[in-house]
Amino acid sequence: xxxxxxxxxxxxxxxxxxxxxxxxxxxxxxxxxxxxxxxxxxxxxxxxxxxxxxxxxxxxxxxxxxxxxxxxxxxxxxxxxxxxxxxxxxxxxxxxxxxxxxxxxxxxxxxxx
Amino acid sequence: xxxxxxxxxxxxxxxxxxxxxxxxxxxxxxxxxxxxxxxxxxxxxxxxxxxxxxxxxxxxxxxxxxxxxxxxxxxxxxxxxxxxxxxxxxxxxxxxxxxxxxxxxxxxxxxxx
DNA sequence: CTCATATATTAGAATATTATCATATTTTAA
DNA sequence: TTAAAATATGATAATATTCTAATATATGAG
Numbered sequence: 001x002x003x004x005x006x007x008x009x010x011x012x013x014x015x016x017x018x019x020x021x022x023x024x025x026x027x028x029x030x031x032x033x034x035x036x037x038x039x040x041x042x043x044x045x046x047x048x049x050x051x052x053x054x055x056x057x058x059x060x061x062x063x064x065x066x067x068x069x070x071x072x073x074x075x076x077x078x079x080x081x082x083x084x085x086x087x088x089x090x091x092x093x094x095x096x097x098x099x100x101x102x103x104x105x106x107x108x109x110x111x112x113x
Numbered sequence: 114x115x116x117x118x119x120x121x122x123x124x125x126x127x128x129x130x131x132x133x134x135x136x137x138x139x140x141x142x143x144x145x146x147x148x149x150x151x152x153x154x155x156x157x158x159x160x161x162x163x164x165x166x167x168x169x170x171x172x173x174x175x176x177x178x179x180x181x182x183x184x185x186x187x188x189x190x191x192x193x194x195x196x197x198x199x200x201x202x203x204x205x206x207x208x209x210x211x212x213x214x215x216x217x218x219x220x221x222x223x224x225x226x
Numbered sequence: 227c228t229c230a231t232a233t234a235t236t237a238g239a240a241t242a243t244t245a246t247c248a249t250a251t252t253t254t255a256a
Numbered sequence: 257t258t259a260a261a262a263t264a265t266g267a268t269a270a271t272a273t274t275c276t277a278a279t280a281t282a283t284g285a286g
Contacts, residue, residue: 012128017121076202089189
């Protein structure tokens with residue numbers, strides 16, 4: 001299991017709409033920068049910046065194919081995380097059972113919002 | 114499925130070691146602020162700030178029990194995401210099969226790193 | 227070799243996040 | 257009603273993130 005700091009870092013890196021879309025695309029297959037540029041409709045330099053960030057954190061890598069840089073997924077947790085994100089969930093978890101006791105609290109009754 | 118922006122936002126909110134630990138604790142059961150303060154060993158005001166952020170994004174809620182605020186999980190995706198984060202994975206995904214073709218690229222051979 | 231294509235890098239401004247510290251609020255107990 | 261406990265809020269400084277624009281680099285074609 002990766003250490004806590006690395007878990008948080010991973011989520012922070014994923015927590016950007018452009019990077020999420022890039023990773024989603026890469027789960028479908030290898031893509032070069034200009035594929036992604038066209039798909040994302042943002043400036044090429046910005047695409048490159050996001051790709052370079054994703055690579056710095058070890059989530060993706062690339063190989064050269066002619067003059068194209070072909071990016072692909074490297075971190076196996078990505079597809080699983082994306083899958084969970086796309087699942088449908090009931091609105092809310094059921095509220096905790098009546099009067100659970102926290103470590104500190106022993107207060108009876110008078111429970112309200 | 115929640116919209117892309119909301120997905121990214123969710124991950125960004127999760128992407129902090131303190132908030133990850135708070136959520137992890139809350140998957141085990143209801144906790145009041147001072148429980149968390151003791152567990153996290155950071156200033157109470159900082160705990161409250163993280164809790165308030167988590168609540169603003171609808172991930173947790175609380176009820177009052179005497180003078181304690183008892184926080185609990187509300188968003189059902191949280192346990193699933195935490196579970197994936199804790200799974201063990203092989204080092205890397207297998208590299209893409211030989212010579213995949215990107216949308217743009219049709220280049221043969223000369224593939225290298 | 228030179229050029230065009232594909233992509234990366236850098237600098238900078240705008241904005242967002244975070245922790246700290248001080249203070250305020252709320253609630254129960256005395 | 258006052259005090260103490262539990263928790264929240266606000267201001268601020270430090271830091272990090274993000275996008276834009278301009279420029280640099282690398283590669284294959286001719």
